[in-house]
Amino acid sequence: MIITLKKDAPQNVVDELINQFENEGLQVNIIHGDNFNVFGLVGDTAKLDDRRIKANQWVEDVTRIAAPYKLANRMFHPEDSIIDVANIKVGGNNPIVIIGGPCSVEGREEIIDIAKSVKDAGGNMLRGGAYKPRTSPYAFQGKGYEGILDLVAARETTGLPIVSEIMSADKISEFVDHVDLVQIGARNMQNFDLLKEVGKINKPILLKRGLSSTIEEWIMSAEYIMAAGNPNVILCERGIRTFERYTRNTLDLAVIPIIKEKTHLPIIIDPSHATGDWKLVEASSLAAIAAGADGLIIEVHNNPECAWSDGAQSLKPEKFKKLIEKSKRIAQAVDREIL
Ligand code: PEP
Numbered sequence: 001m002i003i004t005l006k007k008d009a010p011q012n013v014v015d016e017l018i019n020q021f022e023n024e025g026l027q028v029n030i031i032h033g034d035n036f037n038v039f040g041l042v043g044d045t046a047k048l049d050d051r052r053i054k055a056n057q058w059v060e061d062v063t064r065i066a067a068p069y070k071l072a073n074r075m076f077h078p079e080d081s082i083i084d085v086a087n088i089k090v091g092g093n094n095p096i097v098i099i100g101g102p103c104s105v106e107g108r109e110e111i112i113d114i115a116k117s118v119k120d121a122g123g124n125m126l127r128g129g130a131y132k133p134r135t136s137p138y139a140f141q142g143k144g145y146e147g148i149l150d151l152v153a154a155r156e157t158t159g160l161p162i163v164s165e166i167m168s169a170d171k172i173s174e175f176v177d178h179v180d181l182v183q184i185g186a187r188n189m190q191n192f193d194l195l196k197e198v199g200k201i202n203k204p205i206l207l208k209r210g211l212s213s214t215i216e217e218w219i220m221s222a223e224y225i226m227a228a229g230n231p232n233v234i235l236c237e238r239g240i241r242t243f244e245r246y247t248r249n250t251l252d253l254a255v256i257p258i259i260k261e262k263t264h265l266p267i268i269i270d271p272s273h274a275t276g277d278w279k280l281v282e283a284s285s286l287a288a289i290a291a292g293a294d295g296l297i298i299e300v301h302n303n304p305e306c307a308w309s310d311g312a313q314s315l316k317p318e319k320f321k322k323l324i325e326k327s328k329r330i331a332q333a334v335d336r337e338i339l
């Protein structure tokens with residue numbers, strides 16, 4: 001961390017600051033300039049509050065050199081993390097995983113039907129929301145625990161591991177007992193209490209990027225889960241909110257190489273929420289694979305016109321199947337395979 005002090009800072013203030021940093025176990029290197037004095041702090045500065053240091057009237061500026069995350073940081077963990085989801089390995093050079101399924105679980109028969117279609121098409125896991133974060137309180141809110149049990153039935157029929165979103169910590173035991181990959185949705189990316197709770201469980205977490213979150217904020221949310229004891233985090237880019245209205249969100253594909261450079265965690269792409277339009281899902285998926293994604297999570301519905309949520313961005317099974325076929329060719333071009 002670099003701290004720039006005003007030149008006329010009184011000596012007792014300078015001494016106090018040096019003392020404070022040294023007491024935190026940091027080494028303070030001082031450069032005396034013509035207009036400023038500069039402190040270079042060496043050591044673990046993650047716990048320092050840069051905003052509080054800036055509150056000092058003699059401090060001109062504070063610049064972080066090291067990223068504020070440690071556990072997720074590639075610098076301290078150079079090898080890729082491989083996350084095990086019910087024996088499917090995600091990340092590193094493992095085959096790219098394809099997750100498909102409806103936005104919402106609508107009923108037992110329906111989810112079993114879709115699960116079969118997802119499996120026939122070549123999908124590797126089944127998604128389905130039982131607890132739905134809806135903008136309107138009058139919109140369908142999900143089938144709750146019944147929906148989780150419907151997913152379990154679909155897993156029993158097809159063998160596909162199940163992915164579902166948790167919205168509050170009081171439902172943790174349902175997810176621990178039944179769900180293979182626990183999704184934290186975009187709207188809860190900074191629900192820090194929920195992050196701490198899922199950090200205590202022994203299940204992999206799929207952490208979606210917040211609607212308007214920076215990459216660093218997103219990684220810090222992964223850090224919360226990891227700091228609470230759960231290292232099994234898969235990141236999911238699902239588009240961010242921009243000025244553009246032709247798409248529901250803007251798919252940020254540059255995050256794939258950035259996440260891989262900054263962290264050791266796997267990253268998958270959700271082209272359905274990123275675009276909001278089934279017609280855009282294939283192109284976005286192929287681009288994501290070309291850019292190095294470790295997986296895709298795609299909304300699939302047997303009858304999108306009648307879907308209880310997100311029908312407009314859901315693929316019919318035939319389209320999903322074609323997408324997987326094409327993905328294989330793109331994966332080959334970037335020395336990967338589709339599972
Ligand atoms: C979902 O996966 O259905 C969902 C609500 O996603 P997001 O949190 O990315 O909006």
Ligand code: MN
Pocket residue numbers: 103104273299309310
């Ligand atoms: Mn959805």
